[in-house]
Structure formats: C-alpha cells, structure tokens
Amino acid sequence: MTILKPILLILLVAMFTFFISGRLIGANVNLFKRVLSVVISVSFTTFIYWYTYLKGEQYSFDTVDSVVNVATLLWIGSMLLISMLIYLLFELFDPIAFDEKSGRQHGKKSLVKKLIGYWRHQKRLRTVVKIAVTNGITRTVKYARNRDSDRELAIALRETLEQCGGIFIKFGQVLSTRKELFSPIFIEELEKLQQNVTTLSENQVHEILKQNLPGELDEVFSYFNRTPIAAASIGQVHKAVLRKTNDQVVVKLLRPDVKDIMREDLSILIEFANWIASKSQWAENLGFRDLAEGFASSLREEIDFNIEARNMTQISNVMGKSDLRVNIPKVYEEYSNENILVMDLAQGESVANLPQNMGINRHEVAETLLFSYLEQALVSGIFHADPHPGNIYYDPSTKEMTLLDFGAVCRLSASQQEGLKLFFIGIQKSDSSILYDGITLLVKKRNDIDRLELEQAISQILLKISYVERIRSDEIVYSIFSVIRDFGLQFYSSVSLALRVIVTLDGTLRIIDRNFNIFEQAKNYSSSFLKLSLKKPFKEPHATKERLEEELALLLPNIRKIPRRVDQLFKRVEDGKVILHHDIFSDKNNTKFITQLFSRFVLLFVGITFGIISVALLAISQVVHTAYAIYLNIAAYFGLFLCAILLVRLSIQAIRDMKRIE
Secondary structure, X not given: OOOHHHHHHHHHHHHHXXXXXXXXXXXXXXXXXXXXXXXXXXXXXXXXXXXXXHOOOOOOOOOHHHHOOHHHHHHHHHHHHHHHHHHHHHHHHOOOOOOOOOOOOOOOOOHXXXXXXXXXXXXXXXXXXXXXXXXXXXXXXHHOOOHHHHHHHHHHHHHHHHHHOOHHHHHHHHHXXXXXXXXXXXXXXXXXXXXXXXXXXXXXXXXXXXXXXXXXXXXHEEEEOOOOOEEOOOEEEEEEEEOOOOOEEEXXXXXXOHHHHHHHHHHHHXXXXXXXXXXXXXXXXXXXXXXXXXHHHHHHHHOOHHHHHHHHHHHHHHHHOOOOOEEOOOEOHHXXXXXXXXXXXXXXXXXXXXXXXXXXXXXXXXXXXXXXXXXXXXHXXXXXXXXXXXXXXXXXXXXXXEEOOOOOEEEOOHHHHHHHHHHHHHHHHOOHHHHHHHHHOOEOOOOXXXXXXXXXXXXXXXXXXXXXOOOXXXXXXXXXXXXXXXXXXXXXXXXXXXXXXXXXXXXXXXHHOOOOOHHHHHHHHHHHHHHHHHXXXXXXXXHHHHHHHHHHHHHHHHHHXXXXXXXXXXXXXXXXXXXXXXXXXXXXXXXXXXXXXXXXXXXXXXXXXXXXXXXXXXXXXXXXOOOOXXXXXXXXXXXXXXXXXXXXXXXHHHHHHHHHOO
C-alpha cells in the first residue's frame, strides 16, 4: 500500500502533464510523440526527484502538506516543461511529413510498426549520408565554381546516387535530361548511370495476375507469354491474347516492391536533397530539393496505372478528331487497375528501326509525328511527354503510327499554348520581339522584365543560329533556359517539361529523317492551323451560329447594365467619391497571415518580457536581505517558467509551419 500511493501520484501527475502539455503545444498534436515525450519526461524527472529529495527519507503521502510542497511543485513544473522540450525535439528531427503531395502514405500503424519504421528510416538515411560523405560530396559541394571542382562534384554525385541504388539511380537518370540546369560535365557523368533490372520470376508474375485480374488467368487469356518483351524499374510487359475477344494485347505489370521502395526511399531522397542544398549555395540556387520533389511527384503518377490509362483515354479522344493516322492503344478497363494495365498490342516496329528498302517516305513519317504532337499540345493542351524512339511505332503496311507509354504527359493552359506557338514562330523568323512575347506567356514572373535587355539577349541567341541550314533544337532551348535563369525568371514546370519534350522529339525526328527541320515544319503547321481557324466559321456555319448565340446569351445581361454603371461612375466622379484604394486585408489569406504573424509576435514579446522581468527580479533578490527575497525568487522562477513555455510553444509552431510550406 505504501508503494501504491506514490505510483498513483505519479500516474495522476503524468495524466495532468499529458493534458496540459497538449493544450500548451497547440492543435494538430501527434499523439504518439506526445505520449512518448510525457513518458520520457515523467521517468527522467521522477528519478531526479527521488534521487535528490526522497532518497533515504521516510516520506508520507497521507496529507496534502506532505505532497504539495516546493520540491513537488518544482518536480511537476519541470516535468511539464521537459515533456514540451522533448516534443519539440521530436518535431525538429522527425522526417518531413509526406502526404499526397510528397509521397509518404499516412495510415494507422501500431506503435511497434512505427518504431520499426522510424528505426529503418533513420538507418537508411544514415547509410545514404555516409555514402555521400565517403564520396566527397561535403568536400566538393562547397567549391562548385570551376571546371575542375564541377568534375569532382559530378563524379561524387554520380557515385553517391549509384551506390544508393533504386530510386536514387532513377533520379540521377532524370537529372541527366535536365541540360538546361546542369553543365555538360554533370550531364556526361549522370548519363553513365545504368540500372540493372532483373525480370520478375514466373511465381511473381502469377501472383500479380492472380491478385489483380477479375478471374483466373486461363479465363481471361487464351494465351499468356510468361517471358516479358520489356522490363524496366517500374514494371514489365508481356504479350497475351484475350479469350473473350481474341484480341492481341500487352499486359503491363507493376513490380510488387515498387510502392514499398518508394514509401521508404522517396522521403530519404528529399531529405538527402535538402541536406545537399543546406551545404551549398550552388545546390540551393539550383533548386535541388525542388528537383527531388518534382521527381517524386512524377514517379507517383508512373506507379499508378489508373493514371496512365486515363492519360491514354484523354489523348485518344484528342487524336480521334484528327485526320492524322496516329493511334493510341485501346485500354481494356475491365481488366486494368492501378497495378496492371491491359491494352492493344502496337503493330509495326520502333521508328529507330525503320527499314531502308520498303519505299517509306521518311519525311512524311516525321511530319506526321511532329504534327500529331503540335495538335496535342497547341489545340488540346495535353500531350505525350516521352517521345523517344522506343515509344513510337510505325507500321509500313497500314502507314499508321502508334504512341506508347503514357506514364508521363504534359498539360498546358491556353495562354501557355499561345506562348509556345509564338516561341516556334519567333525562332523560325529570327524575330526577338515575337520570341519575347511568347516567353512572357511561359514564365512565372514577368512584371519587372526589362523588355529591351531581354530582347537583346534573345537576339544574341538568334544571331548564333542565323544563316545556317540546320537549327539544333537542344542548343536553342538550353540557351533560352540560360537567358531566363540569368534574368531571374522561371518557366512554369509544365512549360519546362514541354521544352524538354521538344528536344527529345527533335532527336527522334532526326533519327527518322536526318534533314528534318522541326522549327520550319512547326511554322508550316502554325500557318495551316491559322488558315483552318479562319475558314472554320464558313465550313461549319451551324456550329458557329450556335457558339455565337451562346456567347451573346452570356454577354447580354452585362451589356444591359453598362449604361447604368457608366452613369453611376460619372456621378461618383462629379461628387469626388472615386478613390483608388487597395486593402491587403480584403484577401482572406492575407488577413489570416497577418493575424497569425501578429499573434505570434505578441506571444514572443510576452515571453521575452517575462524572461527579462524574471532575470531582473532574480538580480534584485540577491541584494535584498529580508524575508521578502523569497517572494521575489518565487516570482522570478515562475516568470522564467512561463517564458520557457511560451518560447517552446512558438518553436514547435514554427517547425510545423516550415514543414507545411510547399
């Protein structure tokens, strides 16, 4: 019974600490971290309390006076403060929380699984950092200023990504395509990254099919080739024949371990990128962390075959209205889901392997491919984003082209489509003013652009490619990227992707027809597109009439209001009541931001004030030699306690805000 009383007291105090600390820390408290911080705090402070105050004493818990004294109050206050400090440490060192935007899957897990997951995460992170340090990242990243140091850093980065394996290698391969950001030295090193992909075993293939098909394998397919025709890091592809329709199809299977690897390694990759950025101004200016987050976002789309199926359906609907003979494989939705994709088998072969002696008009094939991309991009605003030769098949017998692999697509808004049109026309005509107008529609910040200086820089690029028969798209595009970066501007991410697609597409077009000029043909397409747009009202008078009626129906209510509004405006001008006024608080987001900032400033001011006053009281109590000194000490320590509580609360909130900002 003697032991039971202090145990009950400790439990009671722990519950009090749990409740009060949660209220002081604020909303959105992580329950696991809160419980763990209270347990550690109670254990630590109770041991110190026993060792310094109760050890060797006959202490009774029968009366209030024996329990509530200065030492006990100090113990409870310390327990509360230390639990908040421990929670602050957990928030500080906890990996950045991932959700739909960033990759980690939130879900209810047991305490044991959370601890195991946290231990594995930290172990993997330590391994990655150790590899980076061993390869000299920390030494070379600080001095990336000249060719020699660039070479050392490029080698260190490539070796680090290679040794980390998995997603890190794929990330390096993606970086090797970003010629607008990295120097040729980095591109040369990163292009050496090769991922050794092993095919899935027959048992793994059978298990994936069993879990994802709506019926047994023999019920769905009359033939299924267990030997894959292609294998990659995300999945692999098999030939098959549907039993129901006898259609030849390909079956794309997602690797069973891909989602687990992504869940474990994507957060590590982003933390690694953040770590490199913190070590170097070069990496920070490059936006290394943003590159990692963009990679994570695109990878999440690639591992969900439902998204790829939707992309194929969208572009198929776009190309279904076209006169071009470009085919998008049909998706069999009844057999497809996020882990398996069943679609028509592409006829023909890759455009990289077109035979020379079959009378194929290569220029016509290249023109069809380019026009199909321009039609997707400039008319519908959605287009296939990976036009390398392996993803484009041509059937000489039907003269039909097929686009494959829609894990990545690009989407452009109407203004961006217009900007891309002007981009092509400006380059073809070597007109810097047209190119400038196009670029202003493609960049994020354009209010403070010095038009004259930017046009001068663009003119220098155009002069380099003037009076030559063949224009290298990669040289033009990457030169434009450099100018945009030098002027402190930034392309929209979708525009950056579209410009990189142009470079990849140009390479594929030159494989088909080595004399093909992408910009000349793009200008021809734009001209014919404008002519068709002008002729469309005459060719489709009924549709044009309906569209005009719809527009007029929307405009008429506003047109009727114009005379009254003009009259009201003139009256206000005559009365001197027209005042230009801009109120930042008219926007709810601005109001919320200012309010939060002001409230936190008040808390910070109050906390610092408590601290200063408390220190002053402590100093005064040292020179007061009366009984009143003890009251000064109590007030001073209480003020310091409140100061610490407020500052810890603000620190926790600041860490949360930093994690929330994207």
